[in-house]
Amino acid sequence: MQAREESHATFRRLLDAAGEVFATRGYRDATVREICGAAGANVAAVNYHFGDKAGLYRAVLRETHRAAQEPDPSLLDPNADPQDRLHAFVHGMIRKVLDQGRPSWHGRLMAREMVEPTDALDIILEESIRPSWGVLVGIVSQLLGQPLDAAVTVRCAMSIVGQCVSQRHCRPVMERLGIAEPRDAAALASLAAHITQYSLGGIERARRLGTDDSGPEHTGGHP
Amino acid sequence: MQAREESHATFRRLLDAAGEVFATRGYRDATVREICGAAGANVAAVNYHFGDKAGLYRAVLRETHRAAQEPDPSLLDPNADPQDRLHAFVHGMIRKVLDQGRPSWHGRLMAREMVEPTDALDIILEESIRPSWGVLVGIVSQLLGQPLDAAVTVRCAMSIVGQCVSQRHCRPVMERLGIAEPRDAAALASLAAHITQYSLGGIERARRLGTDDSGPEHTGGHP
DNA sequence: GGCGGATTCAAACTACTGTTTCAATCAAAC
DNA sequence: GTTTGATTGAAACAGTAGTTTGAATCCGCC
Numbered sequence A, B: 001m002q003a004r005e006e007s008h009a010t011f012r013r014l015l016d017a018a019g020e021v022f023a024t025r026g027y028r029d030a031t032v033r034e035i036c037g038a039a040g041a042n043v044a045a046v047n048y049h050f051g052d053k054a055g056l057y058r059a060v061l062r063e064t065h066r067a068a069q070e071p072d073p074s075l076l077d078p079n080a081d082p083q084d085r086l087h088a089f090v091h092g093m094i095r096k097v098l099d100q101g102r103p104s105w106h107g108r109l110m111a112r113e114m115v116e117p118t119d120a121l122d123i124i125l126e127e128s129i130r131p132s133w134g135v136l137v138g139i140v141s142q143l144l145g146q147p148l149d150a151a152v153t154v155r156c157a158m159s160i161v162g163q164c165v166s167q168r169h170c171r172p173v174m175e176r177l178g179i180a181e182p183r184d185a186a187a188l189a190s191l192a193a194h195i196t197q198y199s200l201g202g203i204e205r206a207r208r209l210g211t212d213d214s215g216p217e218h219t220g221g222h223p
Numbered sequence C: 001g002g003c004g005g006a007t008t009c010a011a012a013c014t015a016c017t018g019t020t021t022c023a024a025t026c027a028a029a030c
Numbered sequence D: 001g002t003t004t005g006a007t008t009g010a011a012a013c014a015g016t017a018g019t020t021t022g023a024a025t026c027c028g029c030c
Helices: A009-025 A032-039 A044-050 A053-066 A082-098 A105-115 A121-144 A150-169 A171-176 A185-211 B009-025 B032-039 B044-050 B053-066 B082-098 B105-115 B121-144 B150-169 B171-176 B185-211
Strands: none
Touching: A009 A032, A009 A044, A009 A053, A009 A105, A032 A044, A032 A053, A044 A053, A053 A105, A053 A121, A082 A105, A082 A121, A082 A150, A082 A185, A105 A121, A105 A150, A105 B105, A105 B171, A121 A150, A121 A185, A121 B171, A150 A171, A150 A185, A150 B150, A150 B185, A171 B105, A171 B121, A185 B150, A185 B185, B009 B032, B009 B044, B009 B053, B009 B105, B032 B044, B032 B053, B044 B053, B053 B105, B053 B121, B082 B105, B082 B121, B082 B150, B082 B185, B105 B121, B105 B150, B121 B150, B121 B185, B150 B171, B150 B185
């Protein structure tokens, strides 16, 4: 369709500008005129290079996935210490979701797509989310020890994911509640450490409740 | 401006239809023509009764808050068992976020507004979110015992909120991952019990790490 | 019955959207 | 230097959005 090595300046500028605009405004609210304005290109450029607005959006999502940094090697090693694996997973996810360096819109874009999916969600899902999910479920299984109810594993994994993604999804509200966004690497690492420890505690408790039926001090069902 | 007792049929039908449409499509994607169609009203009805589209949206948001069910009494009692208070909080939040009964769009609408805030976020924030947040921070403080770093309390509280709201925010992805949505009250209660227990484990671990500096087996910072 | 304000209605209006058009421009091949 | 194909540009196009208009209708009240 078009150039092998996108040396094409406009092509790439459109991609970058579109990522930023789509991330801030959302697919529908973003106008191709604003994108082209930010990219210093003509309105017709989008249709020429990407077919239509949706094509540009798909290209941006693919770019987002392509630019994802390599995962921590200990993450994929099933023999590594599971606590270390969990920490690597959480730290990587927090970075992906909150990191402001590089094109900072990757995380924002994925967050949007999760809450308000377009037809292009499947791109992100199959290429990025599902593999990660498999890894996480493996780690949680390791931490839970002997095979428990699969539903317990899934819920614990979801508790971990929820803590990470909510850091992005709830950002506007957190800001207004006076909770500052972690900006530098140290703050991100500190947050990742908290979520890791919190989750280790949660998983440990789920493990105990799952194995011995003796003493769940408070199972819930309040009077 | 208009009637005291909204016996006015169209007024109320517009409110209900708008809630549903806004929740599924989002503020921008929702068209007043679709809303009026669903309400069986004329297109001009929105402007007549609510001034403009934004006015209708604000009215829907206020309605959402007004219709929130009373909180569990043990929630507000500082002398109640903190574990019970936490469970009551989580169960209430899960219900608010996932419940499909009644106008089922309340949770969806708040979730949208958190991720992609409009000017009307402040309505929800001041009337609904901020008070709840204060209650939760109080409960977590209780559970953490002696006053720790305030940042620890906030992070634990955020871990709890994150687990709850992500059940709504990540719903489209979870669906595709084969994680079914809790439909009946029992499933909601079961999920609430998991999050409560998981969080009690997490808070307990945060408490230990915060007080004695002796033995955090894995603080994070992997080799 | 007729008056008067509130409400509903079909239609038009204005603004903005994504897209298309076609001439102008550029870059290299011959 | 001309030709060829790819790219850019300004303008126009078609569709849809929220809103406005002004007549028609309803409904309680004198």
